[in-house]
Amino acid sequence: MSDYILAIDQGTTSSRAVIFSSSGDIKAMAQQEFSQHYPHGGWVEHDPDDIWRSVTDSIAAVFAQCELSIDDVATLGITNQRETTLIWDKHTGEAIYPAIVWQDRRTADICRELSQDTSLTEHVTNTTGLLLDPYFSATKIHWLLENVEGARARAEAGDLLFGTMDTYLIWRLTNGQSHKTDATNASRTMLFDINNQCWDKHLLDTFNIPASLLPEVCDCAAEFGEASEAILGKAVPIQGVAGDQQAALIGQACFDKGMAKSTYGTGCFMILNTGDTPLHSANRLLTTVGYRLGGEVTYALEGSIFMAGATIQWLRDGLHLIKNAAESEELAKRARENNGVFMVPAFTGLGAPYWDPDARGAILGLTRDTGISEIVAAGLQSVCYQTKDLQKAMESDGARPTTLRVDGGMANNDWVMGFLADILGAEVQRPEVTESTALGAAFLAGLQAGIYENIEDIRHNWREEQVFTPRLTKAQRDEAYSGWQESVARIRCKDYQDT
Ligand SMILES: Nc1ncnc2c1ncn2[C@@H]1O[C@H](COP(=O)(O)OP(=O)(O)O)[C@@H](O)[C@H]1O
Ligand SMILES: O=P(O)(O)OC[C@H](O)CO
DSSP states (O other): OOOEEEEEEEOSSEEEEEEEOTTSOEEEEEEEEOOOBOSSTTOOEEOHHHHHHHHHHHHHHHHHTSSOOGGGEEEEEEEEOSSOBEEEETTTOOBSSOEEOTTOOTTHHHHHHHTTOHHHHHHHHHHHSSOSOTTSHHHHHHHHHHHSTTHHHHHHTTOEEEEOHHHHHHHHHTTTOOOEEEHHHHTTTTOEETTTTEEOHHHHHHTTOOGGGSOEEEOSBSOOOEEOHHHHSSOEEEEEEEEHHHHHHHHTTOOSTTEEEEEESSSEEEEEEEETSOOOOSSSOEEEEEEEETTEEEEEEEEEESOSHHHHHHHHHTSOOOSSTTHHHHHHHHSOTTOOOEEEOOBTBBOTTTOBTTOOOEEEOOOTTOOHHHHHHHHHHHHHHHHHHHHHHHHHTTOOOSEEEEESGGGGOHHHHHHHHHHHTSOEEEESOOOHHHHHHHHHHHHHHTSSSSHHHHHHTOOEEEEEOOOSOHHHHHHHHHHHHHHHHHHSOGGGTTO
16 A cells, blocks of 8 residues: 655755655655745745745655656645635635835834734734734734735725735645635734634724635645645645644644654744643744644744844855865864853844844853854854743743654764753753654645554654753852843844834
């Protein structure tokens, strides 16, 4: 019987196709980058045709690399960059405008203006679990309908469809037969009521968005449609969908309340499973749908850090201190201990829990004997300190992470993972398969296809590669962390200091 699972991971800078065996081993993987477009300061766009090509090329490449063919594939899972917004014509399939990427800040003024209305900000937080911010899809859809010529009339006539990248790929893979999303992606639009699992009429009215634009919201393991034979060479059911950070939660088998995962790619996203009731944060963390299976919602708290691996890219490409990311590990090992150097990588402001868009980066504590090693080590440590900020915020919301599982490119750095365990004062678990995002999509598709009977089956397929345990005493940890806190306080923008 064919029981291989094909997962598509449609990310912000590249798309990947991965073939997994039913035990969660990677059989083959192919990746293709696509162009980023920055038409104005703060704007970020993707061409949907580039995205589509990167996906279909990756699928072709993954089969070219191994002895398997599409006939060996039982089911297809999709995971994707979240929030990125596209509107297209349902008759022609033509996009009315490029995709507006989650990082795009063009609607900052709209958000600032609407934020004056505290009843609206409270409604947003209580209903969607989010903050009124350009990050999410709602104001991007509003902008498209207001600014693309003829868009509003076409939307009102029912001719247009909205989707995040999962929805767009489902729609194209099924030749326009299916307009669906899953509850995790819906929960990032700022239009979805996470308590009642439906689109929220008040928010649709506020942003003046016709409901006909919106996809049907399904469980994460569900029948999303059949990917066409003309595209794949065989009709394959699409049976698993989740936004990439939630997919990583599933790929890391964080199925119990208290389990958390942190993905260290360009940025870092830490997600904590908070069980069956949404926990609203007093520390500006996001409340979101972790996953929805069989109609049952598991909620999560999420903290996002903008600069994780990107800090290492800056050390490489901006300062030319290292030739490649892996070299950072050797240099950091040579740094003097307790050297007092801190780097706050607020290149684009600070994310959770500060949400300070105007803070800017700094390296503090330099002395005559500070060298490249100390600066590189401080760059790596900044990612750990920021994770500590999130851990602290979660704890103060009454949700202490009991287990932390890590993945993403930077999780391969043993020195960073060791320091992370030290500064958190907690174990850090690294799995054998660090492609957790794609693995999560594969697990979901396998669940719906009957390859796995239940989530316990999935849990058994998660395998630990290494555990990092804390070596610092509490006093040493507190001292190091207070140095970080002082450094952050010195670079915060005074307008946001009270947040
Ligand atoms: N050994 C390493 N040490 C530190 N950072 C690393 C290491 N390997 C990769 N990275 C960082 O991880 C990032 C790539 O991780 P990846 O998960 O592929 O990111 P994304 O999916 O966001 O593109 C890069 O920013 C890179 O600088
Ligand atoms: O595509 P990534 O891995 O950068 O993830 C993007 C996030 O989903 C944005 O919320």
